Amino acid sequence: MHFVLLLLLLPAPQQTPAPAPSEILERVRRNVQAELALSSNYTCVETVERTYYEEKQACQANTPHGKPKEFMRDRLRLDVAVSQGAEIFSWHGENHFTSSDISQVVQNGPRTSGQFVGFLRNIFLTQGVQFTFKEASQIDGRPVYLFDYAVPLLRSNYYLKTDSGGTIIPYHGSISVDARRFELVHVSIAGDQMPLDSGICSADTEIDYQLVNLFGEQALLPSAFLMKIENVHDLYTLNRYTYTQCREFRGVSTLRFTVVDPGTPAPTHHVSDEPLPGGLTLKASLDSEISDKDSYIGDAVNASLAEPLSVPGTGAVIPKGAMIHGVISEMQQHSASLTYWLFGIKLDRIQTGDDSYLLNAWPLPAASDGVSRFSSERALSGFTMEAARHGLWFFDGSHFRLPKHWTRAWRTLPLASAGQRTP
Numbered sequence: 001m002h003f004v005l006l007l008l009l010l011p012a013p014q015q016t017p018a019p020a021p022s023e024i025l026e027r028v029r030r031n032v033q034a035e036l037a038l039s040s041n042y043t044c045v046e047t048v049e050r051t052y053y054e055e056k057q058a059c060q061a062n063t064p065h066g067k068p069k070e071f072m073r074d075r076l077r078l079d080v081a082v083s084q085g086a087e088i089f090s091w092h093g094e095n096h097f098t099s100s101d102i103s104q105v106v107q108n109g110p111r112t113s114g115q116f117v118g119f120l121r122n123i124f125l126t127q128g129v130q131f132t133f134k135e136a137s138q139i140d141g142r143p144v145y146l147f148d149y150a151v152p153l154l155r156s157n158y159y160l161k162t163d164s165g166g167t168i169i170p171y172h173g174s175i176s177v178d179a180r181r182f183e184l185v186h187v188s189i190a191g192d193q194m195p196l197d198s199g200i201c202s203a204d205t206e207i208d209y210q211l212v213n214l215f216g217e218q219a220l221l222p223s224a225f226l227m228k229i230e231n232v233h234d235l236y237t238l239n240r241y242t243y244t245q246c247r248e249f250r251g252v253s254t255l256r257f258t259v260v261d262p263g264t265p266a267p268t269h270h271v272s273d274e275p276l277p278g279g280l281t282l283k284a285s286l287d288s289e290i291s292d293k294d295s296y297i298g299d300a301v302n303a304s305l306a307e308p309l310s311v312p313g314t315g316a317v318i319p320k321g322a323m324i325h326g327v328i329s330e331m332q333q334h335s336a337s338l339t340y341w342l343f344g345i346k347l348d349r350i351q352t353g354d355d356s357y358l359l360n361a362w363p364l365p366a367a368s369d370g371v372s373r374f375s376s377e378r379a380l381s382g383f384t385m386e387a388a389r390h391g392l393w394f395f396d397g398s399h400f401r402l403p404k405h406w407t408r409a410w411r412t413l414p415l416a417s418a419g420q421r422t423p
Helices: 020-039 118-124 382-389 415-420
Strands: 042-054 068-084 086-091 132-141 142-151 159-162 165-168 171-178 184-191 200-214 217-231 235-248 281-286 300-305 321-333 339-352 357-363 391-397 407-413
Touching: 020 118, 020 132, 020 142, 020 171, 020 184, 020 217, 118 142, 118 184, 159 200, 200 235, 300 339, 357 415
Parallel strands: none
Antiparallel strands: 042 068, 042 235, 068 086, 068 321, 132 142, 142 171, 159 165, 171 184, 184 200, 200 217, 217 235, 281 300, 281 407, 300 321, 321 339, 339 357, 339 391, 357 407
């Protein structure tokens, strides 16, 4: 039996030539500019996990560093809003935005801003930034174009701030661009010319971007952010940021209901955010459990007033059952020579009916509370002993838990001192 193979020869498909690098960049710039124009009045939840390592000779080039040894980690949850091209921050549990300076909200440890607007404007919309085409490639099967870039000092808006001060530095990095849509996929950033007095020898950042539907159109927002910092003290930190719940920013009204002890006299007038003086002692009972399983610095803490509280000089009595609001102010896991958690809560508001009071309250040290004592043979460092005197709790071991209805005494400080004990 014979088989006959019939072939129909067709012209080979024409390959679309790749656009010139200058055309790719121009289309990316136009897309970034259009998407930044949508960057007004939206908010995202920013989750940060910070890990601290000891790394011998971290700043010595061409020297084997060995495996870094983790000694501490913490995690934070914030709200970040973009309004009129500026980024504004608050703790996730505060329900109102407080500052455009991230260091006024997160006062300890490495922190950063600019991943929503600042870096994009500086890299793509500033004259004098140098781009070099590298190659066409693929990321997870996605065709991309790769470029290197450099932002010189005179064109840079990269502000490096440390305990010794702040300065503008130049930086360089690379970008990945979707080859089909000319949308930005990834940006890497490496700081240059670190000031000697900063103690920092390297600061490297990686940002992944996503398109999110805002106002019925696609807006370019970060999806993940990684920052690595090495310093001259053989320490290096790794910060992982993720962004979720990005949405149009709108005002939200909240209804609050308070169960009032019937034995407490009713107030004769109403007050709104009346500051409470320092030196008051109150008892608060948690409304829900707090644990290392799903809690973050900046999360809201809700509690109930366990006993009536008299307001000096006014004759007013805040009733038992009044709603107390606060935030988790500290939550560090230490794992060097000892394994323990350092944990704190700051109370800042009391609501009862139509009345509200502002306060700056921190827990009083307890002789024995069943959850914050180390074994007697263990010695705490000077830092942790000082923290204990400032109302922070220690949880011995890998996990901690404060159960619902857990009650503790708190002492108010003058509101002018509120900035002295903030995460």
